[in-house]
Amino acid sequence: MTTELTAEAIAVPAPGRIDQEQVAALYRQLLTALGEDPDRDGLKDTPQRVARWWAEFLEHDPGRTDTTFAHETLHAGGDELVIVSGIVVYSLCEHHLQNMELTVAAGYRPRGRVLGLSKIARIARAHGHRLQLQERLMNGIAEDLLKVSGSPDVAVAVTGSHACMSARGVRAVGAVTTTVSVHGDFAPGGPFAGLFLDLAAKGASR
């Protein structure tokens, strides 16, 4: 069975350009508020460096994410799934501005076309380049895959280590958060239900 694909660019909102001068000036103030001398040798270029990093982080260009190819699934009593796993994505938790290290597994059941494999990783990375929640990142990836694959059967599993839970606060070093988003044939009751729970249990197959 084939469905007509209407591939569009992914729905990652393009952030405005970062005013690096303003960001650097604010970091200079922050260093002063933290009791540092922003003019000392080791710190004098730090505000500009950090401002460059924010621009690199938030102005990330995911590149082309919707290349697809015609593909005939052999239907001799079989079926076909495509799953890319072990995609490591770095993001920032929006509550504490602390690092999140996430491993993503994402898959779909092709319906007449296959998506370029790298596009799954590009979509996953794109969602990391903003202040995030693990759950929102996962749902954004699932939404984009539903759109660009043209398939209703999509699943995403994410395992995350949150520095805000290890380097500060509760200090639950080693805690891993698992989230799973399943659609169509991957949803409960569907033929592939459970598959992503298995993948997630293995740490999104890292």
Ligand SMILES: Nc1nc2c(ncn2[C@@H]2O[C@H](COP(=O)(O)OP(=O)(O)OP(=O)(O)O)[C@@H](O)[C@H]2O)c(=O)[nH]1
């Ligand atoms: N659901 C969800 N929560 C997150 C994520 N990242 C961080 N958090 C949580 O956001 C919550 C913020 O809680 P608050 O009580 O407002 O802040 P806090 O006093 O710094 O909390 P602690 O982290 O418990 O010290 C914490 O429970 C974090 O673990 C995420 O990706 N998803």
Ligand SMILES: [Zn+2]
């Ligand atoms: Zn946090």
